[in-house]
Amino acid sequence: MKIQVLGTGCAKCKTLTANAEKAVQELGSDATVEKVEDVREIMKFGVMSTPALVVDGKVMTAGKVPTPDQIKKLLGA
Amino acid sequence: MTDANSLVPRETASASARPGSGLGTRIAALLAGSAAIWIALYFTIEPGSRLLTHRLLGLGAETHLGAAVAFFLFEAPKVLLLLVAVVFGVGIVRSFFTPERTRALLAGRRESIGNVLASLLGVVTPFCSCSAVPLFLGFVEVGIPLGVTLSFLISAPMVNEVALVLLLGLFGWKVAALYLSTGLLIAIVAGWVLGRLRLERWVESWVYESMKQSATYQAERLGFTERVGCGATAVREIVGKVWPYVLAGIAVGAFIHGFVPEGLMAGIMGKQAWWSVPLAVVIGVPMYSNAAGIIPVVQALLGKGAALGTVLAFMMSVIGLSLPEMIILRKVLRPQLIATFVGIVAVGILAVGWLFNAVL
Numbered sequence: 001m002k003i004q005v006l007g008t009g010c011a012k013c014k015t016l017t018a019n020a021e022k023a024v025q026e027l028g029s030d031a032t033v034e035k036v037e038d039v040r041e042i043m044k045f046g047v048m049s050t051p052a053l054v055v056d057g058k059v060m061t062a063g064k065v066p067t068p069d070q071i072k073k074l075l076g077a
Numbered sequence: 078m079t080d081a082n083s084l085v086p087r088e089t090a091s092a093s094a095r096p097g098s099g100l101g102t103r104i105a106a107l108l109a110g111s112a113a114i115w116i117a118l119y120f121t122i123e124p125g126s127r128l129l130t131h132r133l134l135g136l137g138a139e140t141h142l143g144a145a146v147a148f149f150l151f152e153a154p155k156v157l158l159l160l161v162a163v164v165f166g167v168g169i170v171r172s173f174f175t176p177e178r179t180r181a182l183l184a185g186r187r188e189s190i191g192n193v194l195a196s197l198l199g200v201v202t203p204f205c206s207c208s209a210v211p212l213f214l215g216f217v218e219v220g221i222p223l224g225v226t227l228s229f230l231i232s233a234p235m236v237n238e239v240a241l242v243l244l245l246g247l248f249g250w251k252v253a254a255l256y257l258s259t260g261l262l263i264a265i266v267a268g269w270v271l272g273r274l275r276l277e278r279w280v281e282s283w284v285y286e287s288m289k290q291s292a293t294y295q296a297e298r299l300g301f302t303e304r305v306g307c308g309a310t311a312v313r314e315i316v317g318k319v320w321p322y323v324l325a326g327i328a329v330g331a332f333i334h335g336f337v338p339e340g341l342m343a344g345i346m347g348k349q350a351w352w353s354v355p356l357a358v359v360i361g362v363p364m365y366s367n368a369a370g371i372i373p374v375v376q377a378l379l380g381k382g383a384a385l386g387t388v389l390a391f392m393m394s395v396i397g398l399s400l401p402e403m404i405i406l407r408k409v410l411r412p413q414l415i416a417t418f419v420g421i422v423a424v425g426i427l428a429v430g431w432l433f434n435a436v437l
Contacts, residue, residue, distance in 0.1 A: 008207060008210060039408060039409075043214050046294050047211060047215075048180065048208065048212045048216075049175070050211055
């Protein structure tokens with residue numbers, strides 16, 4: 001599983017990345033967490049509010065910071 | 078301070094839960110309970126602050142320290158309570174307006190109507206200056222005119238709920254309404270003028286290259302419970318961030334209130350000093366998140382002879398024209414366009430400042 005965090009480097013984006021990493025760790029999943037900071041790359045996902053959470057190419061949330069527990073649910077655990 | 082999440086405004090308490098949803102009913106009950114506590118607290122502030130200052134601390138109303146302490150004990154809880162209530166309400170309203178929805182509403186509008194609509198939507202659409210660039214690109218992508226997009230980008234930060242609460246709490250509803258309407262007017266007019274100037278050549282050229290989308294985002298539908306959650310999140314994020322500034326600002330304001338002699342500021346920030354408005358704008362632009370702490374200080378100065386127009390101009394330049402946002406927008410806009418943008422908005426702010434100093 002591939003998790004991407006879209007964000008241009010603001011404080012919220014860092015929190016979301018940390019939350020995603022925590023969720024993956026707690027699940028013991030082998031998913032990778034990758035940050036996407038280039039605006040052009042971000043726009044390809046069709047989101048207008050950052051930070052956004054993408055799982056396997058699908059945008060799950062945009063413009064908010066879900067908690068590690070919420071992310072676990074989004075990951076289907 | 079009381080836990081922010083347990084305080085919920087009365088405005089939303091009457092919202093009804095979906096029938097048959099147990100969680101919704103429980104949340105509605107929680108809201109009603111919080112609203113009752115909120116109202117009780119709100120009406121305790123005035124007698125409570127007097128009792129505390131004069132009886133318990135034994136400070137006379139006529140002493141410098143007494144005046145300062147009474148001011149702080151009255152204003153600080155009042156502003157914080159209003160802040161929690163309004164931010165919660167705005168958080169719920171904003172859950173109805175995602176940027177994607179706003180974009181759909183603006184797509185295909187003519188310029189003049191578009192400017193008005195964009196400015197109004199700027200108030201209710203959740204916006205963080207950190208996502209100014211994706212938002213700008215998203216608007217351009219569907220062909221929304223540059224001037225209309227800029228109207229949105231002026232109004233979104235300028236008409237800000239925290240500023241409105243502080244103005245409402247410290248200056249009264251008339252000043253808050255003036256701020257809201259003149260802020261919208263500046264966004265509409267400045268965006269329209271910028272649109273007329275045909276500045277597309279000063280947008281970074283890659284912006285107009287079509288970007289192939291690999292995914293689309295469809296915001297999930299929210300129910301009553303989720304929207305209440307949005308309100309609570311807004312309170313946690315916004316009130317959680319600004320309360321130290323607000324308290325510090327009210328503390329400084331209290332000091333000025335008690336110790337600075339009447340009329341001292343009239344020479345510097347009074348109506349007669351025409352240059353006070355441009356000075357307020359110049360000082361205001363580089364300031365940003367600490368805006369919340371500055372308003373109470375300015376309010377105290379106003380009591381010592383500063384003019385209202387100067388205060389409005391200062392407020393608008395602090396939150397409407399922020400340096401960090403300009404730096405972020407530099408990714409998509411050339412410096413010439415940013416300078417023109419700042420210049421035109423600044424002229425609008427100056428006009429508002431001078432106008433109110435002249436008529437009030």
